[in-house]
Amino acid sequence: MKKRVVPVKNVTRTETLFHNLNSRSQVVPGIGLVHGQSGFGKTTTMTWLFNQDGVNAIYIRCYATDTPGSVLERIVRELGMVPRYPMQRMVDDVIERMRAEELTLFVDECDYVVGSNRIMDSFRDIYDGTDQPVILIGMDQIAKRISHRKQLFNRISDWIEFQPADLADVGMFADHLLEADILLEEDLLNAICKRAHGEVRRILTALEKVESLALANEMAVVSLADLKGREADLFLDFNGKGRLG
Ligand SMILES: Nc1ncnc2c1ncn2[C@@H]1O[C@H](COP(=O)(O)OP(=O)(O)O)[C@@H](O)[C@H]1O
Numbered sequence: 025m026k027k028r029v030v031p032v033k034n035v036t037r038t039e040t041l042f043h044n045l046n047s048r049s050q051v052v053p054g055i056g057l058v059h060g061q062s063g064f065g066k067t068t069t070m071t072w073l074f075n076q077d078g079v080n081a082i083y084i085r086c087y088a089t090d091t092p093g094s095v096l097e098r099i100v101r102e103l104g105m106v107p108r109y110p111m112q113r114m115v116d117d118v119i120e121r122m123r124a125e126e127l128t129l130f131v132d133e134c135d136y137v138v139g140s141n142r143i144m145d146s147f148r149d150i151y152d153g154t155d156q157p158v159i160l161i162g163m164d165q166i167a168k169r170i171s172h173r174k175q176l177f178n179r180i181s182d183w184i185e186f187q188p189a190d191l192a193d194v195g196m197f198a199d200h201l202l203e204a205d206i207l208l209e210e211d212l213l214n215a216i217c218k219r220a221h222g223e224v225r226r227i228l229t230a231l232e233k234v235e236s237l238a239l240a241n242e243m244a245v246v247s248l249a250d251l252k253g254r255e256a257d258l259f260l261d262f263n264g265k266g267r268l269g
């Protein structure tokens with residue numbers, strides 16, 4: 025299986041969000057929100073975007089143990105600078121550099137810090153001081169929890185909820201990632217889509233198993249019937265009923 029980022033709908037929508045935030049008019053605030061269930065491809069999409077030509081951004085992720093100081097230090101280091109205390113000096117340094125280089129700040133795994141007033145207010149301070157986009161990324165709870173933070177919430181002008189991969193997306197993953205001469209029939213793609221519940225990691229695991237089967241048996245086309253009722257082998261279910269092939 026090939027290793028590449030597939031431009032499914034969630035990916036192209038995120039690209040649009042990034043460009044909207046960067047080309048917004050002065051009256052529109054510039055905080056963006058990307059949220060959705062674990063495994064839907066948020067981190068993959070943001071790191072891919074971060075690496076695209078013409079995308080001027082820094083990416084950090086938050087941790088369960090984060091404090092305002094540890095988050096600021098991470099941003100400062102990501103900007104190639106040395107952390108300086110008191111913390112306000114770091115905020116000032118970040119603001120100066122982000123303004124000068126017209127950078128967007130991506131903050132992944134925000135769920136870990138959304139409960140901290142000081143950390144969330146620091147992101148807002150950075151945004152207010154730079155007018156550069158700040159994109160907060162997290163799971164389902166983050167949108168709800170941010171809505172209670174009025175100051176931050178009012179500055180969000182663009183948001184995306186990552187959707188579960190649908191049949192067309194599963195088809196795209198198969199097209200882009202499988203070795204060129206293996207074709208999956210629609211019934212098999214459908215079964216994978218249903219069983220994976222839209223989770224990209226589960227889809228890729230299933231596709232890889234189908235690919236191994238096809239390579240081992242020199243098959244150019246694989247349908248659901250070829251799995252002979254063993255499609256559960258493509259998934260390791262949380263309920264323990266699935267078996268690994
Ligand atoms: N667009 C994509 N193209 C290729 N692989 C993807 C894509 N989106 C997600 N993946 C794969 O699915 C896995 C889970 O995605 P991830 O970005 O970690 O999800 P999230 O951050 O939403 O929990 C990743 O390890 C990656 O291999």
Ligand SMILES: [Mg+2]
Nearest residue numbers: 066067068132
């Ligand atoms: Mg993630």
